[in-house]
Amino acid sequence: MIRIKRAFAIALLSLSASASWAADGEAMLSSQCASCHNLTGPAPATLQALRERKGPDLFYAGNKYKAQWMVQWLQKPQRIRPAGMFYVNHVKDGAEGDAIDDGGLTAHPALAAAAAQAVTDALMQRKARDDLIRAGAYTPGTLSKSMGEMLFDKFRGCLACHEIEPGYGGLSGPEVYTAAARLQEDYIVSYLRDPQAWDPKIFMPNRHLSDSDLQKFVHYFRALGQEVKP
Amino acid sequence: MNHEIIIALLAAAAILAAPASGKESAEDNYTAYCTQCHGIHGDGKGINARDMSVQPRDHTDATAMSARSDADIFKAIKEGGVPINKSVLMPPWGDVLTDEEIHDLVRYLRKLCQCDHGN
Numbered sequence: 001m002i003r004i005k006r007a008f009a010i011a012l013l014s015l016s017a018s019a020s021w022a023a024d025g026e027a028m029l030s031s032q033c034a035s036c037h038n039l040t041g042p043a044p045a046t047l048q049a050l051r052e053r054k055g056p057d058l059f060y061a062g063n064k065y066k067a068q069w070m071v072q073w074l075q076k077p078q079r080i081r082p083a084g085m086f087y088v089n090h091v092k093d094g095a096e097g098d099a100i101d102d103g104g105l106t107a108h109p110a111l112a113a114a115a116a117q118a119v120t121d122a123l124m125q126r127k128a129r130d131d132l133i134r135a136g137a138y139t140p141g142t143l144s145k146s147m148g149e150m151l152f153d154k155f156r157g158c159l160a161c162h163e164i165e166p167g168y169g170g171l172s173g174p175e176v177y178t179a180a181a182r183l184q185e186d187y188i189v190s191y192l193r194d195p196q197a198w199d200p201k202i203f204m205p206n207r208h209l210s211d212s213d214l215q216k217f218v219h220y221f222r223a224l225g226q227e228v229k230p
Numbered sequence: 231m232n233h234e235i236i237i238a239l240l241a242a243a244a245i246l247a248a249p250a251s252g253k254e255s256a257e258d259n260y261t262a263y264c265t266q267c268h269g270i271h272g273d274g275k276g277i278n279a280r281d282m283s284v285q286p287r288d289h290t291d292a293t294a295m296s297a298r299s300d301a302d303i304f305k306a307i308k309e310g311g312v313p314i315n316k317s318v319l320m321p322p323w324g325d326v327l328t329d330e331e332i333h334d335l336v337r338y339l340r341k342l343c344q345c346d347h348g349n
Contacts, residue, residue, distance in 0.1 A: 047258050083277055087266055097275025098265075153283075157311075157318040160267060160278050170278035172266035196325050203263050205310075205321035 025122030028115060033058070041128050043199045050201045053085055055108075057199070061123040063133050064187045070123060073182075074116035077108035080174045080182070082163065086203075087172040100171060132197055138185035138218050148220025152176075156207055164224060173204060180218070180225035188221065189214045256338035259331055263323060272342045284317040295343035300336050307332045 029039055036054035043057055044050040061070075083100045084090040092101040111119060143151075153159035162176045163169035169176075179188065190197075192214055195204045209217065254262075261270075267286040269276040274288035289295060298306075302314050307327070311320030327335070340346060 046252070047254050047262050050262065087277060088261055091265070091270055091277055093270075097273070097279060098269050098277045100277060155318065157321060160282055160319045160321075169281055170266075171280075172276075172278055194325075201262070201326070203266060203326075205323055206325040207321060 025118035028119050029122050044201050059126055060128040062125055062127040067120050067124050069182050070120040071116050074111045077110055082171040132190045133186055137189040141219050143216050143219035145223045148223055151216055176221055177224045180221040185218050188218050192217055256334035260338055282319055284319055289339055289342045292343045292345035296345040296349055299347045303336050304332055
């Protein structure tokens, strides 16, 4: 009986520790993250608001990111969008055309492991826009890297704005070689189906991808992720 | 309640119900959506141009731009390059821009090239 009581007490303690972590994470979000990230929505509805956005919206983080990736990234943050959140704010004249103005790009603060876990726990609670997510929308499958690249570049033109490996591809959008590590597959399907449903003024066009293409894009990102480790 | 109050309330409701996003200017839309490939000066040298297999159109090139009708340019912006037999790298912007905004952009492009269709 004593053993059971002790086990129960330990279980209670760990539950309260986890709840307290989430509470700490929530406090950190409010005090340290809210100045750059929108934690409550809605997404920018004007170009002016888009221009003022400093970091990704996080009010649907629990529907977007993979927790395991988030914990690691917060401890060792690396740029995902080569030209920053909105390239318009970070472009200058270069020798052979436009160039990224690195001077205006700021590094994301790194968190200690416990803080990264607490913030991630709090972020995963943020599940706005459930209406846009269909659980199981992505059915795991495979696609060769060469077929994927053909689809991504030649048939749909996405390489224009996204890098498929470090140093190759467009610079205005986020790199896609880490997309499968970062993002929940069902979110990728939903976002690619209708980017403006998530972010009305975003400078990513709706390519009107077929259901089959949507699956293949995620297969391709997963294949890229196996080859290029973030 | 008299009619004036009702009309005032209806007007207020209409304002509140209107979407927050109004019409954007052609210059702002061009900057936000077009310059990533076509460049901040419209010369086709945007930050994305480096690895593109087909280089973006130079919008300041009067010869090339005058060869396209306003209707073709409108279609290319709204539906992308493929429907006018141009590159797939030019995406469709019809889900981001209204027809009115696209017409404004066509006029803006004519200013950039300082040209009209045919001359």
